[in-house]
Structure formats: structure tokens, C-alpha cells
Amino acid sequence: DVKVTQSSRYLVKRTGEKVFLECVQDMDHENMFWYRQDPGLGLRLIYFSYDVKMKEKGDIPEGYSVSREKKERFSLILESASTNQTSMYLCASSLLGLAGRSSYNEQFFGPGTRLTVL
């Protein structure tokens, strides 16, 4: 079974703090993703990575950075947390995508981290 774990289920931080969210997957997946999920807006992609040390901006990268030093680990960093970053953060992983091979596209999600910034 694919397992994606996230370092915390619940996190409370103060405005201006630096926040690290960690994600680890155990299936040797090439791709890893960070999303945030907000009511009415659905899942929005923040950053993704398709290889160690590689990263690509998603749809809402502002205020975030990422780090992928090892294949199994993908970290999301909030350099200076703000109240509008209060959200549910979901990490996911998948195999490298191949055109026409939908089985490679399935993303496996971690349980999520509910971050509250006060």
C-alpha cells in the first residue's frame, strides 16, 4: 500500500512565523505535490516536484517555497505565515506521468495538515 505521511495533523502558528510542513512517501514516486484546500475553492496546487531538487510552481505559489532534497521527502515552507494561509494542506505523490497511461496519474494523498495562523 502506498503511504503518504504528513508531519502534523493540526498546527497553530502566529503571524510572521516560519512554518515547515513535511511530507514523506514510501513508494518511490517521482512526483510530489502540495495543495491547499479551502471551502468553495477546492484543491489548489501550490508547488510540485518531479525529481529531487526539481520544483515547479503551481497555481498559487506566492508566499510559499518548497524543498526536495530526497526523493521520498517534499517540504512546504511558509517563510512568514499570514492569516490568509490558514487552510488544510494536502501532500500527494504519484508515479512519473506517461501520456495515455492514466494509471500513472493517480495521486495518493496524505491525511492533511490543518494549519491555523493567528
Next chain:
Amino acid sequence: RKEVEQDPGPFNVPEGATVAFNCTYSNSASQSFFWYRQDCRKEPKLLMSVYSSGNEDGRFTAQLNRASQYISLLIRDSKLSDSATYLCVVNVGYGGATNKLIFGTGTLLAVQP
């Protein structure tokens, strides 16, 4: 226009009912289509992929209409355990190297006893 659009619901149906969800997508280059299920306060999980010819998995049937850029999910004989949010998901790959998924905002289904 949103890249993936769904009716947010909620759909309140009695046990045993048949319910259908629809979804439209805007990128005609999309190659892969999925329905994910998300239970309350849980992470999304793949329910089924959607193939061009349509596909069935037990009580669930998915259809794809590429010409209309439209995806559907039909649930027959609804169970209480089907209550969840159903996410329509479309792949927008980049040259096969990655697979970026676009998620709809979800349709909430509540099956009533």
C-alpha cells in the same frame, strides 16, 4: 471559466436512489479523467478512472464525452456509506514528464436513511 466545473450540491437522496453527477472541463488537450471521493475531514482517494468507452465498477458508472468535454458519474442503489464529496479530476500533463491534476470543487452527496 473554471478549468473543471461541477455542481456543488448538496444532493440529498434516499437510500436505494440513483444519482448522477456531471462535470465539464475546459482544456481539450486533457488526456486522463478521474473521479475521486473525499469523506468528511479525510484526504481525497481515487474512486475510478474514466475511459473513453465508459466504464463501470459495481454500482458506479463513469462516462466521458470528449466532444462536449463532459464527464459523468452515476451511482445506482445508493448506500449510506456513499455519502461523501465527489471530485471530478482532469489531467493536464506537460509532455508526459509530469501529471498535473486539476480538481473540481466537488459535489456533496448525502444519502438519507
